[in-house]
Amino acid sequence: MTQVRLLTEADIPACVRLKDAAGWNQTATDWRNVMALAPDGCFGMDCDGELRATTTAVCFGQELAWVGMVLTDSAYRRRGFARRLMEHALEYLRRRSVGWIKLDATEMGAPLYERLGFREEGGIERWIRPRGVVPDGPSSAGLFALDAALDREAFGADRSPLLHMLAGIESASVAGAGFAMGRPGAQAAYFGPCVARSADVARDFVTWFLRRHPDEDVCWDILTANAAAVRMARELGFERRRELVRMALSGVNHVPALKKSDHLVFAPAGFEFG
Numbered sequence: 063m064t065q066v067r068l069l070t071e072a073d074i075p076a077c078v079r080l081k082d083a084a085g086w087n088q089t090a091t092d093w094r095n096v097m098a099l100a101p102d103g104c105f106g107m108d109c110d111g112e113l114r115a116t117t118t119a120v121c122f123g124q125e126l127a128w129v130g131m132v133l134t135d136s137a138y139r140r141r142g143f144a145r146r147l148m149e150h151a152l153e154y155l156r157r158r159s160v161g162w163i164k165l166d167a168t169e170m171g172a173p174l175y176e177r178l179g180f181r182e183e184g185g186i187e188r189w190i191r192p193r194g195v196v197p198d199g200p201s202s203a204g205l206f207a208l209d210a211a212l213d214r215e216a217f218g219a220d221r222s223p224l225l226h227m228l229a230g231i232e233s234a235s236v237a238g239a240g241f242a243m244g245r246p247g248a249q250a251a252y253f254g255p256c257v258a259r260s261a262d263v264a265r266d267f268v269t270w271f272l273r274r275h276p277d278e279d280v281c282w283d284i285l286t287a288n289a290a291a292v293r294m295a296r297e298l299g300f301e302r303r304r305e306l307v308r309m310a311l312s313g314v315n316h317v318p319a320l321k322k323s324d325h326l327v328f329a330p331a332g333f334e335f336g
């Protein structure tokens with residue numbers, strides 16, 4: 063029986079093939095970033111001489127871990143690969159005494175996570191804006207400066223290492239009011255993460271990003287709980303394409319639920335990061 067093993071940089075081409083076959087928007091750089099943030103938390107299974115399944119677990123300190131990139135080659139599904147990888151990842155996170163484990167589940171993944179004890183926390187929607195005329199007007203978005211306190215208030219854990227990593231790609235801030243980032247995607251430029259104290263500031267960030275990508279489709283994931291973000295996406299010409307479920311599992315006993323503020327989260331960092 064094939065064993066679970068750690069993924070390394072050498073696996074990136076095979077990882078990219080798996081996510082391409084699933085039609086996902088991540089790039090080779092996204093895979094590289096997950097592996098750089100979680101060198102001990104990216105797992106794979108081989109069969110017939112090739113990588114056939116993956117699962118990643120990125121830790122934000124001991125408070126929270128985010129599971130992602132749960133993929134099985136379509137010809138190798140229903141053999142228990144995803145379940146074994148998930149069980150391996152959960153065991154790894156329990157050994158690290160992680161308080162909470164979360165993920166964004168597709169319809170295909172959700173039944174497996176439910177059986178492993180994950181419970182629904184809320185909806186998360188993927189919106190796409192086909193390339194076209196971008197809104198003009200002034201924008202308050204300026205040079206990026208990390209506001210770790212605001213991010214913790216919004217997200218519920220310290221994700222500074224992730225934010226430092228993503229800030230080098232594309233980022234902007236409004237002092238004391240929020241920040242936004244973006245990165246290339248395989249099908250659409252990816253907007254996120256974005257944390258903002260008001261919808262007006264968030265709108266400045268979205269238009270900042272749209273103006274930087276006038277000739278590309280733009281992808282924006284939105285927490286259903288953030289009604290202002292959903293309204294804004296519709297007003298700015300985005301279309302809802304997919305609906306997922308954010309799920310949570312208590313890792314070590316008696317850790318209270320993390321305090322987060324969904325109304326400040328105008329875009330998550332990605333399904334692989336939270």
Ligand SMILES: CC(C)(COP(=O)(O)OP(=O)(O)OC[C@H]1O[C@@H](n2cnc3c(N)ncnc32)[C@H](O)[C@@H]1OP(=O)(O)O)[C@@H](O)C(=O)NCCC(=O)NCCS
Nearest residue numbers: 084132133134139140141142143144145167168170171173
């Ligand atoms: C979701 C996904 C990762 C599951 O991968 P998988 O390796 O097929 O998963 P498993 O085999 O561990 O379990 C899946 C199902 O097969 C069943 N199964 C496992 N071994 C089996 C076997 N020997 N015979 C029959 N069924 C089996 C499991 O009970 C489970 O049942 P379910 O269909 O009722 O959920 C895979 O379908 C996939 O890559 N989908 C596209 C990407 C995606 O949506 N990923 C999830 C992101 S959150």
